[in-house]
Amino acid sequence: MFKELRRRRAAKRITPGDGRPLKRFRWWQMTLRVLFYLRLTNDDGRQTVYAVDVRHWQNNSSGNVKAHLYVDGRQSARSRLPAAFPVPGGTVEVRMSAFGLKRCHYVTEDGTAYQLVPDRDSAEGRRAHFDRRHPALSRGIGFLSSTVLGVALFVLAAQVVEQLTRVEGIAQHIGTFAAPVDLPAWGNTVVGFVTLIASTERALRLRHSWLLDGAAG
Numbered sequence: 039m040f041k042e043l044r045r046r047r048a049a050k051r052i053t054p055g056d057g058r059p060l061k062r063f064r065w066w067q068m069t070l071r072v073l074f075y076l077r078l079t080n081d082d083g084r085q086t087v088y089a090v091d092v093r094h095w096q097n098n099s100s101g102n103v104k105a106h107l108y109v110d111g112r113q114s115a116r117s118r119l120p121a122a123f124p125v126p127g128g129t130v131e132v133r134m135s136a137f138g139l140k141r142c143h144y145v146t147e148d149g150t151a152y153q154l155v156p157d158r159d160s161a162e163g164r165r166a167h168f169d170r171r172h173p174a175l176s177r178g179i180g181f182l183s184s185t186v187l188g189v190a191l192f193v194l195a196a197q198v199v200e201q202l203t204r205v206e207g208i209a210q211h212i213g214t215f216a217a218p219v220d221l222p223a224w225g226n227t228v229v230g231f232v233t234l235i236a237s238t239e240r241a242l243r244l245r246h247s248w249l250l251d252g253a254a255g
Contacts, residue, residue, distance in 0.1 A: 045129065048122035055106065055113030060089055068161040070094050074142045074154035078126055086110060088125055090132055090142055090154060105132040130154070135251060137234075138162075138241030153244060165242040180243065183236040187250040190233045193219055 063073050076088040089108040102118040107130065115123055120133040120141075128146040132139065139162075143151040156162035169176040196217035203212065221229065237251055245251075 045122050048117070048120060049124070051121065052115050052117045052123065055108075055115050058113045060091065060108045060111045060113070063157045063159045065159060068159075068164075071160070072139050072142070072162060073157040073160050074162070075157065076125070076130060076144050076154045080126070086126075088130065090123075090130060092119075092132065092134070092139065094138075103134060135237075135241060135246055137237040137251070139244055140241065140246035140251070142244060162242050162244070165239075169243075179239065180245070183239045184250065186232055186236040187240075190229050190236075191250060193217075193221065193229060197221075 063071065070093060072090075072092045072094075074090045076090075077085055078088065079085050087110055089111075091106040091108060092103060094103060104116050104118050105121040105123075106113055107115045107117075107123045117123065117132075121131070123130040123132075125144070128144055131141055131143050131145055131151075133141040142154045144154060145151045156166055158164075158167065196219065200217040240246065240251060
């Protein structure tokens with residue numbers, strides 16, 4: 039019920055495209071643009087190529103970023119995020135986090151989800167290529183990113199609890215709590231910096247957790 043309602047709301051955000059051609063991905067757009075592809079085979083055996091193009095820096099007066107859907111190289115539709123474009127056999131869902139895309143998947147009518155393939159020259163494509171070339175090292179980097187976010191979440195939560203228990207009314211009832219790690223200002227800055235790197239690395243793989251990545255954002 040909730041998913042169907044969300045899809046209906048997303049459908050209302052879709053507007054027709056103007057047929058403009060899809061521009062090639064340039065190396066200097068790696069921090070500004072994401073481009074993913076989906077290839078579907080029609081009943082007649084012909085293959086159709088769908089592309090989802092999102093420009094982080096392009097937004098409207100309300101600050102909403104838009105996703106553009108291209109069919110065989112021509113713009114077919116556009117929608118502000120989160121987007122859900124209907125395609126044969128399912129829907130292409132696009133959502134963004136504070137650090138990049140957290141979802142760009144083809145969801146079939148039976149609910150099976152497949153991540154779209156990133157453009158080879160994009161940051162996401164280069165990360166995927168690295169994963170194929172060095173799978174063990176890639177898994178290690180992914181584990182490190184998750185660990186960094188977990189540690190950062192623990193440090194942040196401990197500091198928040200410590201500040202709350204310093205309030206006189208709360209301290210009288212439950213006592214005070216001393217955070218096990220007392221970081222100076224520069225230490226918190228370092229934690230924030232490495233958290234940003236870890237969250238960005240996970241976004242390049244379209245990995246998102248409401249607890250880890252949501253807290254970091």
